[in-house]
Amino acid sequence: MKKITVIAAGVAMIGMSVGSTASASGQVTDVKDWNTGEGEQSVAMTLTPDRENGIEVYEVCSACHLLEGWGMQNGTFPQLAGQHRNVLIKQLADIRALNRDNPTMYPFALPESIGDEQAIADVTAYIAALPMNPDNGKGDGTNLARGEELYKKNCPQCHGDNGEGNQEKFYPKIQGQHYAYMLRQFEWIRDGKRRNANPDMVKQIAEFSNDDMRAVIDYTSRIAVPAANLGPIGWQNPDYD
Ligand code: HEC
Ligand code: HEC
Secondary structure, three states: OOOHHHHHHHHHHHHHHHHHHHHHOOOOOOOOHOOOOHHHHHHHHOOOOOHHHHHHHHHHHHHHHHOOOOOOOOOOOOOOOOOOOOHHHHHHHHHHHHOOOOOHHHHHHHHHHOOOHHHHHHHHHHOOOOEEEOOOOOOOOOOHHHHHHHHHHHHHHHHOOOOOEEEEOEEEOOOOOOHOOOOHHHHHHHHOOOOOOHHHHHHHOOOHHHHHHHHHHHHHHHHOOHHHHHHOOOOOOOOOO
16 A cells, blocks of 8 residues: 555656756766765765665565566666676665656655665665676677777776776676666767766767667677676576565
């Protein structure tokens, strides 16, 4: 009963926020304004995570991201498993604060649904420790040499040589992520639709054509994830029955 009311309220708020953010527009344009750590993000980072509550909260998330946190190859839902915890905290706090539009998830991510900053601390620690999907979605493999060239020229300074990202700097791990999800995000970042995106990445990829974009993301989707970070094929999360 209670949950349904909360979701309805969330959906009503989305309607309002879409109208207001559309006019405010506002992809961050100066890197000084990116990742200011305001609001819930800095609070969540100081709290000690509680694993049991992390499992409890993650059950809500699993409706879309699946119990294993592996997401879907078709890109509808990203893999979350194994992502740097700082990245998860930032993205979740940004989504809750409407700094990153995610109307599908928004009502489920609100404090009324999962709890305050402690819930962010708990669920992100839980997710970051999950083993990753050994079979992420890939592109069509037709332009990999070009993709590799573009990657090496434009991406390692932030995402690392192997797409491993950077926990301290809040740069996402992109190795092992689904192709279709990454393609959508990359396009939104290039075209100014992911408002919380790092402005230096936006500049770096501004001249990418759609073909360049597909090539570099296809290459990225094939970067090997270290075996120690992968779950076995068909792994089922033993924390749920
Ligand atoms: C109703 C479906 C749904 C639910 C429930 C849901 N999510 Fe999501 N989540 C999504 C979608 C869809 C995206 C990708 C949005 C996009 O493409 O911009 C996403 C993206 C994310 C991202 C960003 C990932 C990245 O790589 O940047 C994080 C972090 C995340 N979700 C965490 C959570 C957590 C934690 C919960 C539970 C509290 C949760 N989600 C519940 C649908 C959902
Ligand atoms: C200046 C640093 C920088 C450069 C260069 C850069 N990125 Fe990023 N990238 C980021 C940051 C930071 C984010 C997360 C932005 C945010 O806070 O929402 C991101 C997000 C992404 C995402 C979305 C990840 C997710 O989980 O949602 C993809 C995909 C991506 N980058 C791919 C690339 C590729 C491919 C290149 C090279 C062509 C590249 N980036 C170059 C910093 C960079």
